Amino acid sequence: MNSTPHQTLEHLTTILDSVADGVFTVDSSMHITWFNRSAEQITGFTQQEALGRPCCEIFRSSICFSACPVREAMASGHSVENREIDILNRDNREIPISVSASVLLDADGQPTGGVETFRDLSRLRALQQEVSDKYTFHDLVSRNPAMRKLFDILPDVAASDVTTLLQGDSGTGKELFARALHDLSPRGNKPLITVNCGALPEQLLEAEIFGARKGAYTGSVEDRPGRLAQAEGGTLFLDEIGDLPLSLQVKLLRVLENREYQPLGAKGARRADVRFIAATHRHLDKMVTAGTFRQDLFFRLNVVQLTIPALRDRPEDIPLLLDMALDRFNMQYGKNIRGFEPEVLNLLLDHPYPGNVRELLNIIERAAILCRSEQITLDLLPTSLTLHSTVNHRPTNNRPDSDQLKGMLARHAGNRTALARELGINRTTLWRWLKDCDFH
Ligand SMILES: Nc1ncnc2c1ncn2[C@@H]1O[C@H](COP(=O)(O)OP(=O)(O)OP(=O)(O)O)[C@@H](O)[C@H]1O
DSSP: OOOOHHHHHHHHHHHHHHSSSEEEEEETTSBEEEEOHHHHHHHOOOHHHHTTSBHHHHHOBTTTTTOOHHHHHHHHSSOEEEEEEEEEOTTSOEEEEEEEEEEEEOTTSOEEEEEEEEEEOHHHHHHHHHHHHHTEETTEEOOOHHHHHHHHHHHHHHHHTOOEEEEOOTTSSHHHHHHHHHHHSTTTTSOEEEEETTSSOHHHHHHHHHOBOTTSSTTOOSOBOOHHHHTTTSEEEEETGGGSOHHHHHHHHHHHHHSEEOOBTOSSOEEOOOEEEEEESSOHHHHHHHTSSOHHHHHHHTTEEEEOOOGGGOTTHHHHHHHHHHHHHHHHHTOOOOEEOHHHHHHHHHOOOTTHHHHHHHHHHHHHHHOOSSEEOGGGSOHHHHHSOOOOOOOGGGOOOHHHHHHHHHHTTTOHHHHHHHHTOOHHHHHHHHHHTTOO
């Protein structure tokens, strides 16, 4: 028996009312003609209130008049998918939603209006926020145990005013650590001044750090305050301390020991009330043995040493950093990139990042600038990455199941490097496999 149009409509209403997504339709003048139960729940407006009203009065989103997805779908004839926007609900509360929109056609293929489906992202956003708050410490993102230990001791180290040496490969975040140490210290409201000890020739570097009287060296036409003077009351961050020439190492030692220094060409000594933080990617102890770094200075600097692990040793941070990078560059470049193609994500998760976090950020920044869709695709990655990737090509059907993996790990007494070697995969891939079976 054929159903009547009335029965069909009732059937359709029942179906649409049972879906978790909000669904509404509009006619060609953007007035609401259909509004399902989830749409009522998400927006707070009842169907009665919504029907017949212009949809911008019910949705009140930031893009209603500039980039309405329904209008866009009606104008182009193409669907708009998963665009993330904020709407104001009936109580004027901002609700993040993901919307998709399509054009509605009549039997002759003529547009008669549009349909929009939308999903409430509040819970997802709250969870994301929770995760990001949990793993963020003064702009530093990490879930790696060694890094978390550093975050734990940072407030005490900061409070102590003690000279601190930050050791770690280039791009691991030494400067961010220095900033966190300064901000958390009692000197936090005074200046944090940075000197890059590898950036200048010896004499200029001396003037840069200690200052110089007019005429102290060729081209110095007026008195010049050094970075030490600028940092008075605050913190001096000596970046790339391993590059400091031996002659300046003596001068720096004097400041560290007596809090006194002499600007270039000046007669008397000046006093410095400054906290020192130094950073290097070099192994200063080896330089001491080689005679290129003074042992006494090394001891003075090394009162507290914080060693920041390379990114390849904390693969669990890569997904967090990728998320952070997307948020940062979406905001910076006004983009709406939601994620990565699966192949791209695999590549990014498996890349060894010799340039550490800086390299990761550079890769994502470049891709974000070039990206014209909502996903980062393979063509947006630098070819050096796609050509020389260490992505593991082990067929997935050779992948052990969760119990096998746990058994193998136990056999290696928890040594992941040894297990990765046995499996012929790199540590990042192993980390992902273990994560897939909830084994961290
Ligand atoms: N854990 C982290 N969380 C978030 N951002 C990070 C983290 N580590 C580093 N970054 C970012 O990576 C970039 C490089 O970090 P930073 O300049 O602090 O590294 P560095 O170790 O001082 O490098 P270099 O030795 O080359 O001076 C910066 O943009 C920084 O904000």
